[in-house]
Amino acid sequence: MTNETDSQGPAAVGLADVTKRFGTVTAVDRMSLAIRPGEVVALLGPNGAGKTSTIDMILGLQEPTAGTVDVYGIAPRKAVALGAVSAVMQTGGLLKEYTVSETVELTASLFTPARPVGEVLERAGIADIRDRRVGKCSGGQQQRLRFALALLPDPDLLILDEPTTGMDVEGRRDFWTAIREDSQRGRTTIFATHYLEEADAYADRIVFMRKGRIVADGTAAEVKSMSAGRTLRATLPGADQRRLASIPGVDSVDVRGDSVLIHAADADAAARYLLTETPACDLEITSRNLEDAFVALTSDDTDTSAYEGVLA
Numbered sequence: 001m002t003n004e005t006d007s008q009g010p011a012a013v014g015l016a017d018v019t020k021r022f023g024t025v026t027a028v029d030r031m032s033l034a035i036r037p038g039e040v041v042a043l044l045g046p047n048g049a050g051k052t053s054t055i056d057m058i059l060g061l062q063e064p065t066a067g068t069v070d071v072y073g074i075a076p077r078k079a080v081a082l083g084a085v086s087a088v089m090q091t092g093g094l095l096k097e098y099t100v101s102e103t104v105e106l107t108a109s110l111f112t113p114a115r116p117v118g119e120v121l122e123r124a125g126i127a128d129i130r131d132r133r134v135g136k137c138s139g140g141q142q143q144r145l146r147f148a149l150a151l152l153p154d155p156d157l158l159i160l161d162e163p164t165t166g167m168d169v170e171g172r173r174d175f176w177t178a179i180r181e182d183s184q185r186g187r188t189t190i191f192a193t194h195y196l197e198e199a200d201a202y203a204d205r206i207v208f209m210r211k212g213r214i215v216a217d218g219t220a221a222e223v224k225s226m227s228a229g230r231t232l233r234a235t236l237p238g239a240d241q242r243r244l245a246s247i248p249g250v251d252s253v254d255v256r257g258d259s260v261l262i263h264a265a266d267a268d269a270a271a272r273y274l275l276t277e278t279p280a281c282d283l284e285i286t287s288r289n290l291e292d293a294f295v296a297l298t299s300d301d302t303d304t305s306a307y308e309g310v311l312a
């Protein structure tokens, strides 16, 4: 695999056959991935799947044991030094005695050029607490402050490790609104999270990792339908259960009075059949949720070879 995307020059992030070992532990195992500029990508996986190790290599904090990592076609450390990349990590040194705005001003003095302090405070939703000491800020407010700091160099690539930990519902919504707006302007975002609903709602693309490997890669809808199929519900008086069960791609049919409930691996084919070959109406199609997919894709008895290349 090359690190080039189809037509737009280098990938924002390119991993080619990357392995990372710590002694006898293989944290990342021959992983290849190309992320296009402007994509918002969620990295999901159980504890120890290799998400942080992958992020650390993209940030140049760790070197791969084998393979290569590029950021906009150059070495990660170089990209970080140029201000093209910044990160919001789960924890990270904030000085408790400084106020929020002093913290941002101090960090801004390290970057030339930096975005204006007032602008990043607004963007991170902490302009109203600019004079509060960091030690008095809640966990969610400190996380917003880390976000403000990461915005200072106006990075092309933003890396977020559990970015919304400690934020309340409104804080999360504001945070993701800001991320989505910036992605419209071309900023690439990669985030690791255990909040599956955030990945579902805000990521263009979901990369599932398990034991250092990618086990699924696609949109939230693709990942969900891939692992679990979908459920169709329709009104169909006098439904012929056997006939419906024989539609290709249908796994099960349940007739309840005038309603039918169909579980299908190929929901589109089943829907087409219902609407063209029967008088079915009130058709609803629902996906299994991302948590079902997560459990199916990352459980110990899953044969991940079955998923390789399906969506990647």
Ligand SMILES: Nc1ncnc2c1ncn2[C@@H]1O[C@H](COP(=O)(O)OP(=O)(O)OP(=O)(O)O)[C@@H](O)[C@H]1O
Pocket: 022, 025, 026, 027, 045, 046, 047, 048, 049, 050, 051, 052, 053, 054
């Ligand atoms: N510095 C290190 N030294 C030794 N082993 C490490 C080191 N860093 C990570 N590992 C191991 O590599 C594997 C992958 O860890 P990693 O932190 O990348 O997973 P993760 O997906 O980020 O997990 P979590 O969701 O718990 O943060 C784990 O088995 C971990 O114990």
